[in-house]
Amino acid sequence: MFIAKLGFRNVFRHKKRTLITAIIISLAILIYLVTDSIMIGIAELSYQNIINLETGHLQVMTEQYWEEKDKNPLDQLLVKDGQLAEEIKALANLQGMSPLLRFNANLNNGVEELPVLGLGIEPNTYHQVFTTGDYFVKGSFFKAGEEKAVLGQSLAELMDLKVGDYLTLLVRSRERTFNTIDVEISGLISTPNPNVNNNIVFVPLDLAQQSLNLGDEVSQLVIRFRGDQGEMPTAARQLTEKVAKINPDLRAYPWQASAQSILAMMEASQIENIIILGIIILIAAVGIINTTILSAIERTEEIGMMKALGLKEGEIILAFMIEALGIGVIGSLIGCFLGGVSVAFFNRFGIALSAFGMGEIDIGIPIIDKIYGGWNPGAFLFIALFGVVVAVLASILPARWAAGKDPVKAIYHR
Amino acid sequence: MKKNTIVGILLLSLLLITGLSGIVTAITAEEIINYRDKNEYIISARIEAEMIIVNGGRKMTKTLRSLSDDQNALTEFTNPRDRGTKFLKRGEDLWMFFPEAEDVVKISGHMLNQSMMGSDFSYQDMMESDQLTELYQFKILQEEELDGRLCYVLEGIAREGKEVSYYRRVIWVDQERFVGLKEELYARSGRLLKVSMVNKIEQIDQRWIPIESVMENKLRENTRTEFKLLSIEFNPEIAEGVFTLESLQS
Known part of the structure; x- marks a missing residue:
């Protein structure tokens, strides 16, 4: 309990540093949420345009x-x-x-x-x-x-x-x-x-x-x-059975079969999401490692004192991890809030393709003019947890370095 | 008696004259086309030619050389702008080689309907090599003078079940030299699609060959393609491997 209190108190000891690290994490989360929302928006609009104007169901x-x-x-x-x-x-x-x-x-x-x-x-x-x-x-x-x-x-x-x-x-x-x-x-x-x-x-x-x-x-x-139009592949199979009795060459194809290129693009966007996640890991890790090292250097004497008073290395590491957890939670919350506002904006007002410099050109997707962002609550939950976990994990190594110091040398700051 | 003999001779002469003239006019449309084909249908040749494409106010001149046998043809453009662009026809297939992209493209399906190098000829026009009498049922429409030459005007309607580009064609064939002087090509709807006119004919190796002709796409205004034959050599020696994709890319 003492360790947890200590950890959380440390979060607010350097408010500016905590805020800057949290904002770095939150920006990474914001990028992920907006990208995810736009990709969902592109997919939904593409599917609608294919069904409404090209293939039916x-x-x-x-x-x-x-x-x-x-x-x-x-x-x-x-x-x-x-x-x-x-x-x-x-x-x-x-x-x-x-x-x-x-x-x-x-x-x-x-x-x-x-x-x-x-x-x-x-x-x-x-x-x-x-x-x-x-x-x-x-x-x-x-x-x-x-x-x-x-x-x-x-x-x-x-x-x-x-x-x-x-x-x-x-x-x-x-x-x-x-x-x-x-x-x-x-x-x-x-x-x-x-x-x-x-x-x-x-x-x-x-x-x-x-x-x-x-x-x-x-x-x-x-x-x-x-x-x-969710269950079209099943409906297509059932209709194929019926029409094949009239003419054995006949088949029923769901709209998804005509949207292979868009579906492939959506699969590719999963890879894009993974790359963004990788970037988030990097940004969050760098931020957290930096913050933890700075805290450790700053509190070298304090760490030495705590160790002299009988605190174990594991408990010191835990204190740093709890501090990182706090920063991760703050970053994730800010990120999700900013993401929510941005997604709501894109969902309500859309974003013109010309904003990406591709208003008049054919970019291989059946959409022109505006893309509207889609909501994906799962992405918010996932990325918030992901941000926290990355922050906590990134703090372990520098915390171990700090906790491994000799208490006497630490107190005398040598 | 004497008077009767004279009358008889006169009658006989008249019969002979009308009969003979009947024999002369009894030439069939198919025979006319076959005579024309004997002149114009080239089985194997090496040619050099010039193509002048006029589109509105623009005029482009392209030069080419071509080698052909009964099934195949290799055409290479030689003017600076298109130098190295080649077409290879092998039977029913057509390929094109772009030197800049160093790429071979097969021209098939709907692409065959497109204009060849911006001219009034379609790729499909290049592909037609069957003898016309196999594809069309011809009849003589009338006899008519065209540019001072007396011509048979023939109408060919596509034979049932035959794959032809143009449902109907009307051909003006010179009565003396049996060479086509003008041709109109029609869609099934009756719309005139293309007209070709021969402006100059020369006798080469005892065959009358159109040397200069003009093709007009009648669906487009102010466009025509002039085709000038600069040289022709019949039955040239063709080395093995000329009509291959490898030679297209070389």
């Missing part, structure tokens, strides 16, 4: 198409027949289902040509799955059968196009024969997903099928459920 397509999907092939497609539609409609919590036809095209404005992704959509069902319709800057979606198109505002600006202009999509049918789709622009969108804004031209599904000579075939069916 589940995608049904043939296994062969899935393997080649990056090339947008026009073979290995599927037909949404009655049985398949019934099977999907029977799913619990289903919000909507919509067919998509993806095809390569050259967007032509009469002067320049640009390779883009053509997307044939069914206007009546598309909005049940995707939120693209919420992001119109001008105009609106077309109706089925209309010879119209919608594209991202940024793509339109690049090609000097506006609503009401005509554009030509140069495509190749399954027989590899050139065909053209001449359409009037009915609307321009600006979504939070740069992939959609910069690369996609939406046209009515029936027009795309006719131009590509594909009959009723589509690339995939996209499915959206109401509410939580």
Whole structure:
């Protein structure tokens, strides 16, 4: 009890030094918490943008198409027949289902040509799955059968196009024969997903099928459920079992399967967190070691006196460890407080990507404009404990050095 | 009697003339294309050429040399800006070598539709080497004078099941020299995509060869590519290993 009291009293004997060391620890903790929050924010926003604007919750397509999907092939497609539609409609919590036809095209404005992704959509069902319709800057979606198109505002600006202009999509049918789709622009969108804004031209599904000579075939069916999207891999497995009975080539893929690059980035961010933890260890350890050594030098005579009075080495070490524990707790608390304020700020107001110098460029994540920080209470608890433990452990070595001194030499300060 | 004989001879002559002219006009569209191919379809050659790309107010001149046999071709650009850029066609595959990056890229899928070196030719246009009569069903549309030369105007529609880039093509073939003077290439939708015009023809080794031609991409305004054949050598000796990826990178 005496040792504990002594240790805690020592914490406040040099308030300035304690505060400086605690602030060093707290800054390291703050960096960790903010980084963690931003990474969580990027992940959450990326997932939302992928689900809302690219994949829905589940995608049904043939296994062969899935393997080649990056090339947008026009073979290995599927037909949404009655049985398949019934099977999907029977799913619990289903919000909507919509067919998509993806095809390569050259967007032509009469002067320049640009390779883009053509997307044939069914206007009546598309909005049940995707939120693209919420992001119109001008105009609106077309109706089925209309010879119209919608594209991202940024793509339109690049090609000097506006609503009401005509554009030509140069495509190749399954027989590899050139065909053209001449359409009037009915609307321009600006979504939070740069992939959609910069690369996609939406046209009515029936027009795309006719131009590509594909009959009723589509690339995939996209499915959206109401509410939580946590258990999609399980839902995908269950749906695969059902649809494979209709067509053995069909599979259901969860949205996570299309977000591999983002998931990989999140895994990489774990490594980043480990590196930051390493830096925290270093900063905290240097701070604590420095403080402990300074205390020990300052209290050399005191240590000698205590030893002469019969205090054991272990008890002296314990006193220093308790002092470090106190500093660690103060640092962790300040760090968590500052972290909490910062995360709350980022969570409420977000941070513009331009702040990192990457507002207008494609950084490989489906986000533009602003990132909002995410809350992770576990990270606060973990880093607070981590800070304290590191502080305590870092104090052991210098404390042993101090405690190992000869009491007589220590008293005479030799 | 004498009068009848004269009338008979006249009638016979008339029949013969109309009959003969019938034989002359009875040449089929396929035969015309085959005659043209005999002139223009080159199995193996070494050529040097110049490509002038005009896009709006900009004009770029590229020079190249190319070696080809019935399945393969190796083309190397020789103008200072593109020196060392090479294309290798092997059967159905096309590779490109960038000297600056020292990297070989396979051009496939959607990339084949892109413009080759900024010209009005697509990579796919470079790949087409099959004889047209195998791919298209031709018919004679009409006879028409083009730049003072009497031409057959032929229409080719893609044969069912054949993989062709252009669904319909209309070709003006010189009636005397059986060389194509103009060609229009159409999409399945009926939209005119490209037009090529031959400006100069020369007889080389008893074949009429287009020496200067112009290709226009009709989906883009103010753009054309002039192609000038500077030299041609038929059936050159081709060393082994020329049409390989190793030689592409050397």
